[in-house]
Amino acid sequence: MALPLGIAGTWAYRRFIFGSVSQELRARYTGSLLGVVWAFIQPLTLIVIYSVIFSKLMRPGLSGYDDQPFAYTIFLCSGLLLWMFFVELLTRSVGIFVQNGGLLKKIQFPRLTLPIIALLAAVSNYAIIMLWFLLLMVWTDFVPGVVVFGALPVIVIVAGLAVGLGLLGATINVYYRDVEHFTSVLTQFWFWLTPIIYPLDIVPASVRWLFEWNPIFPLVAAMQDMFLRGNWPEWHTLTYPAVMSLGALCLGALVYFRLGQDMTDEF
Amino acid sequence: MNSDQALPIAQGALSLRGVTKGYRLYQKKWGRAAEWLGLGNHHHMHWVLNGIDLDLAPGEALGVVGENGAGKSTLLKLITGVSRPTAGHINVGGKISALLELGIGFNADFTGRQNAAHALRLSGVADEQLSGLLVDVESFSDLGEYFDYPVRTYSSGMQCRLGFAAATAVRPDILIVDEALAVGDVFFQQRCYDRISAFREQGSTLLFVSHSAQAVFALCDRAVLLSEGRVVIDGAPRAVIDLYNAQVVAKSAAHGVTIQSLPSDDAASAAGSGHTEGDLPATVGSYSAGSARLDGVAVLQAGEPAAAVLADRPITVRARVVFLEAVADPHVGVQVRNIRGEVLYQAHTHGLGHKLGDAAAHEVLEVDFTFIAPLMPGDYTLTVGVAAGGKPGGAVERSLFRHQDIASFSLIRPPDDDFWDGIVNLRPQVAVRRMAESENGG
Numbered sequence: 001m002a003l004p005l006g007i008a009g010t011w012a013y014r015r016f017i018f019g020s021v022s023q024e025l026r027a028r029y030t031g032s033l034l035g036v037v038w039a040f041i042q043p044l045t046l047i048v049i050y051s052v053i054f055s056k057l058m059r060p061g062l063s064g065y066d067d068q069p070f071a072y073t074i075f076l077c078s079g080l081l082l083w084m085f086f087v088e089l090l091t092r093s094v095g096i097f098v099q100n101g102g103l104l105k106k107i108q109f110p111r112l113t114l115p116i117i118a119l120l121a122a123v124s125n126y127a128i129i130m131l132w133f134l135l136l137m138v139w140t141d142f143v144p145g146v147v148v149f150g151a152l153p154v155i156v157i158v159a160g161l162a163v164g165l166g167l168l169g170a171t172i173n174v175y176y177r178d179v180e181h182f183t184s185v186l187t188q189f190w191f192w193l194t195p196i197i198y199p200l201d202i203v204p205a206s207v208r209w210l211f212e213w214n215p216i217f218p219l220v221a222a223m224q225d226m227f228l229r230g231n232w233p234e235w236h237t238l239t240y241p242a243v244m245s246l247g248a249l250c251l252g253a254l255v256y257f258r259l260g261q262d263m264t265d266e267f
Numbered sequence: 268m269n270s271d272q273a274l275p276i277a278q279g280a281l282s283l284r285g286v287t288k289g290y291r292l293y294q295k296k297w298g299r300a301a302e303w304l305g306l307g308n309h310h311h312m313h314w315v316l317n318g319i320d321l322d323l324a325p326g327e328a329l330g331v332v333g334e335n336g337a338g339k340s341t342l343l344k345l346i347t348g349v350s351r352p353t354a355g356h357i358n359v360g361g362k363i364s365a366l367l368e369l370g371i372g373f374n375a376d377f378t379g380r381q382n383a384a385h386a387l388r389l390s391g392v393a394d395e396q397l398s399g400l401l402v403d404v405e406s407f408s409d410l411g412e413y414f415d416y417p418v419r420t421y422s423s424g425m426q427c428r429l430g431f432a433a434a435t436a437v438r439p440d441i442l443i444v445d446e447a448l449a450v451g452d453v454f455f456q457q458r459c460y461d462r463i464s465a466f467r468e469q470g471s472t473l474l475f476v477s478h479s480a481q482a483v484f485a486l487c488d489r490a491v492l493l494s495e496g497r498v499v500i501d502g503a504p505r506a507v508i509d510l511y512n513a514q515v516v517a518k519s520a521a522h523g524v525t526i527q528s529l530p531s532d533d534a535a536s537a538a539g540s541g542h543t544e545g546d547l548p549a550t551v552g553s554y555s556a557g558s559a560r561l562d563g564v565a566v567l568q569a570g571e572p573a574a575a576v577l578a579d580r581p582i583t584v585r586a587r588v589v590f591l592e593a594v595a596d597p598h599v600g601v602q603v604r605n606i607r608g609e610v611l612y613q614a615h616t617h618g619l620g621h622k623l624g625d626a627a628a629h630e631v632l633e634v635d636f637t638f639i640a641p642l643m644p645g646d647y648t649l650t651v652g653v654a655a656g657g658k659p660g661g662a663v664e665r666s667l668f669r670h671q672d673i674a675s676f677s678l679i680r681p682p683d684d685d686f687w688d689g690i691v692n693l694r695p696q697v698a699v700r701r702m703a704e705s706e707n708g709g
Contacts, residue, residue, distance in 0.1 A: 013389075019384065027374070108347050109389055262350070264344070265290055
């Protein structure tokens with residue numbers, strides 16, 4: 001008897017997946033008075049706070065853009081929105097089996113539909129926010145042009161990293177709920193160890209090696225390159241994150257298929 | 268996974284071979300992680316199912332009974348495929364639909380229609396069929412305009428109606444029903460049973476899990492009793508329910524009780540005391556604690572032993588009890604069941620407000636129960652038991668002996684009886700009043 005563990009049955013459940021994603025987006029945007037506005041208020045708050053505080057504090061940090069008041073905001077948004085997409089997807093993925101435990105132990109359906117729903121919902125969300133970001137760029141005369149398409153491979157790599165680590169965490173989280181807590185701690189450190197709200201220039205050379213290990217860093221840097229400077233990403237810098245992303249996916253899949261067999265026994 | 272070993276199986280058939288399920292229990296929290304890393308063995312197994320063999324033919328209806336913890340839910344989880352067996356094979360022919368919990372996965376903020384559509388997609392329904400099925404769900408759930416209101420505005424009964432309607436919109440090859448049906452008002456329950464019966468007529472196989480003997484009798488043509496992860500008996504619902512009931516009694520008995528669990532060929536027709544002294548009665552579900560036994564039960568009408576009795580005259584059931592040892596405050600009980608095994612009446616002397624007085628060893632008591640049985644003409648069986656220690660509220664403390672189906676009688680329609688149908692003759696008074704003619708002249 002085939003357990004609904006693999007990918008084979010997932011295609012047959014595409015209607016369920018799309019239905020769930022649209023439900024999730026509708027739940028997020030139609031339940032409240034301000035609806036879709038809320039989706040931007042959270043990132044907007046962060047962006048405004050960081051813009052005001054850091055663009056004043058660290059003006060010399062963003063060299064070459066002293067005459068452009070929105071340069072820091074564009075720089076910030078490029079990295080921060082990508083990071084928020086990463087964290088949202090990672091956090092959602094890590095909790096996905098535990099949160100759907102009731103469903104998993106009662107109804108037989110392909111389990112991989114759950115992370116796929118999380119992925120599609122996060123991507124849709126990110127796409128909506130990015131549209132607003134592009135509007136902001138047009139309004140502030142930072143029109144990056146055709147290089148925005150360079151964001152696509154970056155997003156794919158980030159998504160792979162989040163889903164891979166998410167699947168790994170989600171499976172272990174079924175047995176040890178510590179993973180959820182650990183994830184929120186980890187992402188805090190990770191955030192501050194990524195040059196998102198500050199440029200790499202202000203990091204002392206003695207600790208730069210730490211950033212070289214961070215697979216998110218080249219991705220964030222590529223986004224900043226594209227949106228702030230209008231340059232295509234330096235493709236070779238994406239090799240390391242791409243390998244890490246693939247590695248995370250393999251590791252996540254390995255752990256999921258090895259340990260996820262009896263996850264419903266834990267609910 | 269066993270998918271590669273799946274044998275071809277008929278549509279609607281179900282086959283379990285040596286299905287075993289154990290859960291790993293870890294003494295230390297770190298045990299599991301240590302095992303992942305290959306650092307020794309830190310668990311012991313808790314076996315829930317031990318080698319279940321079960322075959323269902325297409326269209327068969329099997330009742331699964333058993334006490335809490337017998338492994339019923341685990342068995343259903345394995346069959347529905349949400350959990351996998353530790354050993355053994357499960358072979359399922361066709362689409363399974365499981366009513367384990369109604370309304371699972373509903374989102375309270377969405378309307379009944381949206382949730383129903385979502386539930387249908389979750390069960391793998393294609394988009395082309397969706398709108399047609401939603402019409403069916405809407406009419407069956409009978410929610411009216413509430414169908415387009417958020418589910419959070421529903422009563423629990425309405426949620427169950429929606430859940431049942433959505434879960435049964437598509438006829439499955441195998442339908443698995445847990446006791447989820449004990450919800451909603453009586454009319455909706457009736458419709459649920461009707462729909463299940465209709466599925467059966469159209470060829471669906473049914474697996475019905477229940478504590479309720481009535482429901483198993485009504486829906487199933489075969490039953491199994493699960494106990495400690497094994498199939499104890501697999502046969503006619505009646506014998507299985509008898510054994511189950513005996514098992515429940517034995518569990519609550521203060522001292523050792525032996526249960527007859529071997530199905531005899533003609534258990535139902537074993538009228539009269541078919542046992543010798545000290546022996547356990549031959550009928551399934553009988554039990555004995557060794558301190559009392561029955562020395563015969565007779566059915567009498569007009570003072571004469573009778574196999575066929577008139578429904579409108581008093582019947583006497585005369586039980587002769589032999590005490591093998593001194594028993595304080597003994598009581599004798601009687602149970603009347605119809606041919607399907609449904610209990611029509613049961614009571615014991617304590618519940619009826621009689622005291623028999625302490626019994627000495629080797630004392631013999633004769634107890635008469637005289638009653639009129641206003642029942643449908645047909646065959647009925649009598650089960651007689653002995654217990655001890657009347658408790659306030661009408662219960663007894665210990666069951667000592669029970670002889671399942673010790674006697675039987677045929678009820679004959681009295682010659683001047685009314686024409687009626689059902690189970691009990693309620694003998695209604697009929698009053699008719701002729702009212703004034705309707706004013707708008709119908």
